[in-house]
Amino acid sequence: MQHKEIPIWFFIGSLLAVYGVLILGYGLYSLGDPTAGKTVLAELHADIWWGALLLIIGAGYCIKFKPSRN
Amino acid sequence: MSSHLITLSPLDLTIIAIYFVVVIAIGFYLKGRAGTGEDFFLAGREMTAWVAGLSFLSANLGSLELMGWAAASYQYGILATHWYWIGAIPAMLFLGIVMMPFYYISKTHSVPGYLKLRFGESSRALSAITFAFMTILMSGINMYSMALVMKVVLGWDINFSIWVSSLTVAVYVALGGLRSAIFNEVLQFFLIWLGALLIPILGMIEAGGWSGLSARIAQNLGNSSFTHLWSTLGSFTDNPMGIHWTGIVLGLGWVISFGYWTTDFLVVQRVIAAKDLRSAEMAPIIGAAFKMMVPFIVILPGLLGLGLLPMKLTGEAEAVATGGHSYNEVLPLMLARYCGPGLMGLGITALIAGFMSGMAGNVSAFATVWTYDIYRAFIKKDATDAQYVSMGRWCTIIGVLVSIGTAYLVMQFQSIMDYVQALFSFFIAPLFGTVLLGMLWKRATPAGGFWGLLSGTVGSIAMWAWVKADPSALRYIALSPNAKDMAENMYRGLWSWLICVGVTVAVSYATRPKPESELKGLVYGCTLIPRDEHVPLFHRPMFWAAIVTTVFFILNIVFW
Numbered sequence: 001m002q003h004k005e006i007p008i009w010f011f012i013g014s015l016l017a018v019y020g021v022l023i024l025g026y027g028l029y030s031l032g033d034p035t036a037g038k039t040v041l042a043e044l045h046a047d048i049w050w051g052a053l054l055l056i057i058g059a060g061y062c063i064k065f066k067p068s069r070n
Numbered sequence: 071m072s073s074h075l076i077t078l079s080p081l082d083l084t085i086i087a088i089y090f091v092v093v094i095a096i097g098f099y100l101k102g103r104a105g106t107g108e109d110f111f112l113a114g115r116e117m118t119a120w121v122a123g124l125s126f127l128s129a130n131l132g133s134l135e136l137m138g139w140a141a142a143s144y145q146y147g148i149l150a151t152h153w154y155w156i157g158a159i160p161a162m163l164f165l166g167i168v169m170m171p172f173y174y175i176s177k178t179h180s181v182p183g184y185l186k187l188r189f190g191e192s193s194r195a196l197s198a199i200t201f202a203f204m205t206i207l208m209s210g211i212n213m214y215s216m217a218l219v220m221k222v223v224l225g226w227d228i229n230f231s232i233w234v235s236s237l238t239v240a241v242y243v244a245l246g247g248l249r250s251a252i253f254n255e256v257l258q259f260f261l262i263w264l265g266a267l268l269i270p271i272l273g274m275i276e277a278g279g280w281s282g283l284s285a286r287i288a289q290n291l292g293n294s295s296f297t298h299l300w301s302t303l304g305s306f307t308d309n310p311m312g313i314h315w316t317g318i319v320l321g322l323g324w325v326i327s328f329g330y331w332t333t334d335f336l337v338v339q340r341v342i343a344a345k346d347l348r349s350a351e352m353a354p355i356i357g358a359a360f361k362m363m364v365p366f367i368v369i370l371p372g373l374l375g376l377g378l379l380p381m382k383l384t385g386e387a388e389a390v391a392t393g394g395h396s397y398n399e400v401l402p403l404m405l406a407r408y409c410g411p412g413l414m415g416l417g418i419t420a421l422i423a424g425f426m427s428g429m430a431g432n433v434s435a436f437a438t439v440w441t442y443d444i445y446r447a448f449i450k451k452d453a454t455d456a457q458y459v460s461m462g463r464w465c466t467i468i469g470v471l472v473s474i475g476t477a478y479l480v481m482q483f484q485s486i487m488d489y490v491q492a493l494f495s496f497f498i499a500p501l502f503g504t505v506l507l508g509m510l511w512k513r514a515t516p517a518g519g520f521w522g523l524l525s526g527t528v529g530s531i532a533m534w535a536w537v538k539a540d541p542s543a544l545r546y547i548a549l550s551p552n553a554k555d556m557a558e559n560m561y562r563g564l565w566s567w568l569i570c571v572g573v574t575v576a577v578s579y580a581t582r583p584k585p586e587s588e589l590k591g592l593v594y595g596c597t598l599i600p601r602d603e604h605v606p607l608f609h610r611p612m613f614w615a616a617i618v619t620t621v622f623f624i625l626n627i628v629f630w
Contacts, residue, residue: 006099015089015257015261018088022085030410038410039406039408040276040408041272041408042410046272046408046413050413
């Protein structure tokens with residue numbers, strides 16, 4: 001909040017962005033994996049769009065709440 | 071066949087491990103910001119409304135809350151939603167609009183601290199000791215239940231789950247105090263939502279929307295009572311919970327809910343840490359807005375389980391005997407239904423985050439009440455601020471260790487679990503009567519406050535013991551021989567609140583009140599509350615409270 005502290009929103013953004021990359025990456029990788037897709041509604045590829053959503057939210061928070069050098 | 075429900079992939083384990091690294095890193099990062107008592111116990115009183123509001127809600131969103139109420143919705147249907155709507159929203163708004171000014175302006179550090187200012191040392195001692203005892207007991211019971219779920223769902227060793235998760239909480243709270251607990255709770259809030267929200271989204275796609283789900287449940291169960299909030303509450307025998315609408319409205323909606331959300335220091339502490347009065351008023355309103363949406367990630371998965379799962383879930387004992395699945399497994403079962411590697415790790419992280427936010431809430435509140443309301447008040451009055459901070463850090467660690475001890479005690483004597491909700495309700499309902507009269511009635515005297523609180527608590531215990539000794543007494547306590555445990559808790563809370571209020575009023579009229587000069591900042595009518603006419607409409611707490619109230623009524627009517 002004050003005192004040049006890194007905002008909690010930046011921590012949240014970083015974590016969500018990392019999770020987004022991991023989940024989206026796995027989702028894209030499993031597109032070519034015939035053994036994937038054992039869950040119900042796997043054909044909707046929730047990992048791809050949910051991972052992308054996490055990445056967008058996370059990146060947005062990282063940019064908006066980037067710690068200031070001053 | 072595997073003995074557990076879910077097998078985690080290396081990707082899932084990586085996601086969980088990253089979470090643990092980040093929460094501990096936050097604790098180390100904030101260590102330097104917890105040097106004074108105000109910093110360690112009240113986060114420097116500089117939290118914004120959003121941070122305080124999300125933390126206020128997150129401290130209550132334990133993993134047992136998630137899995138327990140998902141199980142309850144499988145068992146009782148949409149009636150479980152009452153604990154999120156009428157059982158929370160009015161009370162949270164009341165805290166923000168009516169009670170927060172007195173907590174905030176009095177500059178108290180805790181709820182027992184407010185009782186000291188308003189009613190004196192004896193009331194503070196009674197509420198501080200009962201709060202400390204109950205908080206640690208609840209923390210241990212939650213810890214054991216969480217470890218048990220991890221064993222059933224993931225096959226993790228109970229000792230491993232208990233020690234790793236609780237020591238992580240001990241490290242980040244002991245290092246960074248309330249600020250670290252609050253920051254992590256906000257982080258956990260995001261993880262809980264983003265980890266759990268996929269279940270209702272995919273579930274509703276599979277079920278064909280709300281009408282499709284309602285039709286499936288009605289077909290599976292042979293009646294439609296599981297998808298109606300109010301229309302089955304006209305009689306104790308018409309609904310699966312065995313409860314009447316008077317119990318829901320007066321017992322849950324008034325006494326139990328107001329008692330918990332307005333006087334339980336575990337949640338109130340987060341709001342007291344706000345940076346100014348308007349932020350403190352807005353925080354519970356923000357919390358209420360999100361609380362209203364929690365049924366979508368908790369109740370809806372239970373209902374989806376009822377409509378979509380091919381197997382029938384049962385009680386714990388039957389599940390163990392038959393090798394089937396229990397109600398408590400409905401949320402993990404739905405998670406396994408829709409989530410593959412990665413998403414599964416996120417969902418499990420949400421459950422772990424829920425457990426840790428609830429536990430951090432317990433230990434940080436315990437550390438504050440012990441240090442300020444027991445240690446400083448009765449054991450060492452003249453210590454320095456640094457010594458109190460040191461005591462707070464040790465208290466956090468000791469509180470976690472005692473919680474772990476309680477978890478092992480519960481493991482040996484599981485019947486404790488049957489009594490804990492009743493034990494908790496002994497103290498909450500009367501405390502609400504005492505705090506409410508203290509804030510709103512100038513004539514309430516110190517003797518009235520103390521004797522009201524004590525008699526309400528003793529009365530509640532006596533009613534519980536009466537029904538235990540003679541089960542037929544249930545028709546007097548809960549107004550019906552058909553009432554079930556939850557209904558009994560609701561009505562007992564209502565009677566104990568009435569006893570507390572009655573005794574407080576009677577004793578107050580028989581004793582001398584405090585002069586008004588001593589009530590400034592503590593009581594309605596003696597306190598100058600800053601007005602916000604100059605504040606734009608969109609920044610006024612009352613405006614947002616009205617919006618939340620409107621949505622609350624609409625939701626109740628839609629799901630009537």
